[in-house]
Amino acid sequence: MTRKIMLVEDDQPILDMMDILLRRIGYEPVLVPDVLDALERVKSDPPALILLDIMMTPMNGWEFLEKLRTEYNIRDLPVILFTASPSVEERIALMKDPYLGVLQKPVSIPELKAGLEKFLGKPE
Amino acid sequence: MRVNEVRTGSLSLPGTDLVRLVIIAVLAILCIATSAASFASGILAIITSQLFFIPIIYAAYVSPRKGLYVAATCSLAYQTIGYFYSFPSPVSLVSITGEAILFIVIAAIIAYFMERIQSGELKYRTVFENSQLGILLFNDADFSIKQSNEKFAAMLNYTVDEVMTKFLLDMFLSPREKSRFLERFGKEKTTSDFETRLAAKDGSSCWVNLSWGQISVGTVSCSVVNINARKLAEKLNNDNMMKYRQLTEGSPTSILIVQNGFIRFANPSFVAFVEYSPAEITGKSLSAFIEPGNLDDFNKFSEKWAQKYPAKHAKEFRFVSKTGEVKVGSLFTNQVIHMGNPATLVNIVDITEKQRLEDQIHKDNERRRGVIVTVAHELRTPLQPILGYLNLLLSDADGFGIKEDTKKILERCLTSVDRERQIINQMLDLSVLESGKLQLTTSTFPLAPLVRNVLDAGEFAAKAELTVNIEDSIQVTGDKERLFSVLDSLLSNAVNFSKPPRKIGIFYRSAVGDRQHHISIRDNGVGIPQDQFSSIFEPFQLADGTVLSRKYERLGLSLSIAKNIVQMHGGSISVESVVNAGSTFTIHLPKEEIHHDA
Numbered sequence: 001m002t003r004k005i006m007l008v009e010d011d012q013p014i015l016d017m018m019d020i021l022l023r024r025i026g027y028e029p030v031l032v033p034d035v036l037d038a039l040e041r042v043k044s045d046p047p048a049l050i051l052l053d054i055m056m057t058p059m060n061g062w063e064f065l066e067k068l069r070t071e072y073n074i075r076d077l078p079v080i081l082f083t084a085s086p087s088v089e090e091r092i093a094l095m096k097d098p099y100l101g102v103l104q105k106p107v108s109i110p111e112l113k114a115g116l117e118k119f120l121g122k123p124e
Numbered sequence: 125m126r127v128n129e130v131r132t133g134s135l136s137l138p139g140t141d142l143v144r145l146v147i148i149a150v151l152a153i154l155c156i157a158t159s160a161a162s163f164a165s166g167i168l169a170i171i172t173s174q175l176f177f178i179p180i181i182y183a184a185y186v187s188p189r190k191g192l193y194v195a196a197t198c199s200l201a202y203q204t205i206g207y208f209y210s211f212p213s214p215v216s217l218v219s220i221t222g223e224a225i226l227f228i229v230i231a232a233i234i235a236y237f238m239e240r241i242q243s244g245e246l247k248y249r250t251v252f253e254n255s256q257l258g259i260l261l262f263n264d265a266d267f268s269i270k271q272s273n274e275k276f277a278a279m280l281n282y283t284v285d286e287v288m289t290k291f292l293l294d295m296f297l298s299p300r301e302k303s304r305f306l307e308r309f310g311k312e313k314t315t316s317d318f319e320t321r322l323a324a325k326d327g328s329s330c331w332v333n334l335s336w337g338q339i340s341v342g343t344v345s346c347s348v349v350n351i352n353a354r355k356l357a358e359k360l361n362n363d364n365m366m367k368y369r370q371l372t373e374g375s376p377t378s379i380l381i382v383q384n385g386f387i388r389f390a391n392p393s394f395v396a397f398v399e400y401s402p403a404e405i406t407g408k409s410l411s412a413f414i415e416p417g418n419l420d421d422f423n424k425f426s427e428k429w430a431q432k433y434p435a436k437h438a439k440e441f442r443f444v445s446k447t448g449e450v451k452v453g454s455l456f457t458n459q460v461i462h463m464g465n466p467a468t469l470v471n472i473v474d475i476t477e478k479q480r481l482e483d484q485i486h487k488d489n490e491r492r493r494g495v496i497v498t499v500a501h502e503l504r505t506p507l508q509p510i511l512g513y514l515n516l517l518l519s520d521a522d523g524f525g526i527k528e529d530t531k532k533i534l535e536r537c538l539t540s541v542d543r544e545r546q547i548i549n550q551m552l553d554l555s556v557l558e559s560g561k562l563q564l565t566t567s568t569f570p571l572a573p574l575v576r577n578v579l580d581a582g583e584f585a586a587k588a589e590l591t592v593n594i595e596d597s598i599q600v601t602g603d604k605e606r607l608f609s610v611l612d613s614l615l616s617n618a619v620n621f622s623k624p625p626r627k628i629g630i631f632y633r634s635a636v637g638d639r640q641h642h643i644s645i646r647d648n649g650v651g652i653p654q655d656q657f658s659s660i661f662e663p664f665q666l667a668d669g670t671v672l673s674r675k676y677e678r679l680g681l682s683l684s685i686a687k688n689i690v691q692m693h694g695g696s697i698s699v700e701s702v703v704n705a706g707s708t709f710t711i712h713l714p715k716e717e718i719h720h721d722a
Binding site: 011016020021084085087 | 504513520541545
């Protein structure tokens with residue numbers, strides 16, 4: 001099973017840091033700084049999970065998720081909203097999507113590991 | 125002519141019915157006898173027949189029907205006698221028959237006219253006697269009273285006979301009323317609705333409404349209506365209105381008396397509130413001033429006024445003033461008696477300005493919350509690389525070639541990042557709590573296990589000597605997760621503001637009949653000066669740069685959040701403290717089920 005984690009995030013310092021961090025904890029990061037590239041990348045190079053920032057332009061994380069789930073009909077690809085926006089939990093609860101989670105920035109290594117393992121299981 | 129004569133009938137002759145009957149019978153018999161004698165003797169037979177008209181006319185005059193009976197009897201008797209003596213002369217027989225028919229015709233004619241006269245008389249008498257109006261006839265030269273009915277006499281406590289001896293001008297209550305009457309009478313020979321006051325027999329005043337008209341030369345007919353009750357009611361009304369006016373004139377509250385939905389009285393404050401003139405207000409329906417969009421609610425509210433137990437609480441409604449301005453009034457109602465009938469006393473407090481300020485505050489709070497959310501986002505984002513790199517370095521210090529003292533520095537950095545993260549989270553929590561948008565998820569659960577969970581999660585047993593005194597049977601109702609964080613905050617503060625050897629006690633108390641749970645957390649820490657008791661619960665109070673704030677900075681926003689959560693449960697947090705001896709924070713939580721608006 002692939003250990004590819006796609007990080008859709010427009011903040012360069014976070015991309016840089018996460019690149020190192022994800023590798024360090026045994027994953028293979030795919031960095032996507034432009035959200036418009038992300039959907040094509042999902043199709044051409046499917047990841048095991050997407051870490052998705054919310055506040056992005058020109059398309060925000062929610063819109064991306066909507067497109068992914070309905071337009072591209074990819075419903076069982078785990079997506080973790082990786083966000084500094086507060087109170088997204090309520091909205092997530094309403095969506096009742098079993099493959100959707102959230103990690104509040106800033107996230108520590110143990111929190112990140114736990115969040116990923118929730119969907120991907122512990123690495124062998 | 126006297127009234128008692130009128131009553132017995134001015135057109136009937138004296139004597140009782142029996143006497144009259146006897147007179148008629150005697151006259152009739154005399155006529156028959158005379159007639160028989162003259163036929164027998166053959167003298168004056170034609171003339172004697174005329175005598176029959178005496179009893180017939182008399183009888184018809186007394187009673188039209190009896191007149192006809194008498195005429196028929198006389199006619200029969202006259203014919204019998206006439207035929208007996210005149211037979212078989214045809215001329216005589218025709219003449220006798222014609223004479224007999226004439227009796228009946230004359231009786232019928234008289235009866236017809238008498239009937240008409242008597243029924244007219246009856247009508248007049250009925251109207252005069254039974255009228256609810258006082259009726260009197262007076263002389264227009266000397267104002268002597270010629271005739272009065274009972275009603276008029278009774279109005280002034282006189283008998284009819286007493287009234288008949290009086291002059292109308294002497295019956296007015298005062299010379300002023302008399303001259304008013306004379307002035308009007310001089311101008312108008314026919315008038316209606318002249319209100320004046322007459323004097324009753326005992327000298328008391330009687331309000332009357334007079335209408336008069338000339339019915340014949342020298343005689344004026346006058347109808348009199350007693351309007352005492354109406355005048356009294358008007359006076360009472362004026363007195364009441366005067367009282368209301370005096371009582372409510374200076375009130376800043378709009379005060380109304382509403383009866384069947386209509387405004388009976390409004391004070392100057394209401395006039396100013398709706399900007400209509402008093403004349404435009406009185407008699408109008410109160411609902412006419414309510415903003416149309418608010419009318420249904422208002423109607424529902426006002427329907428309850430008539431109930432025995434109307435709504436006790438004030439309710440707010442939007443009014444539209446004459447200038448079109450929408451104003452907000454808070455209505456309080458009370459049932460009262462107005463003019464002898466149930467009415468509603470309506471107090472309206474103008475809260476337009478208050479409402480406007482509240483709306484403004486609400487908007488400002490929303491804006492502030494928006495700013496806090498944005499700021500939180502902006503503050504958290506750059507923390508991510510810092511936290512990530514620190515985690516990374518510390519997770520493999522040897523691998524990164526980090527020496528022990530450098531590692532300690534990095535650990536301190538990590539602590540600070542954690543604290544900043546916590547402060548930002550608290551700030552967000554508080555903004556949600558203060559916006560009132562947080563929903564509690566309530567359930568009823570045992571208190572003791574919750575406390576144990578908090579103690580275990582925070583590893584408090586390792587930090588302090590704990591005394592827990594909560595019976596297992598104690599059940600509380602509330603949002604378990606939120607109460608967990610409240611207990612955790614209070615326990616963390618107890619640890620943070622004391623030095624080893626720390627002693628922390630957690631106690632529960634509630635007397636029988638007490639409607640609240642009291643959960644206390646006692647420490648042996650630095651304590652809080654009494655003048656700071658309230659400010660420690662205020663958000664951002666601790667960043668004001670005082671010695672105290674530095675001392676308590678680790679409190680952050682935890683107490684504000686705890687206070688808000690407990691308040692959402694309908695409870696409160698209190699504090700007792702002695703500086704350098706310790707503090708006790710007590711959560712007071714209602715026992716009954718929590719009702720809170722979403």
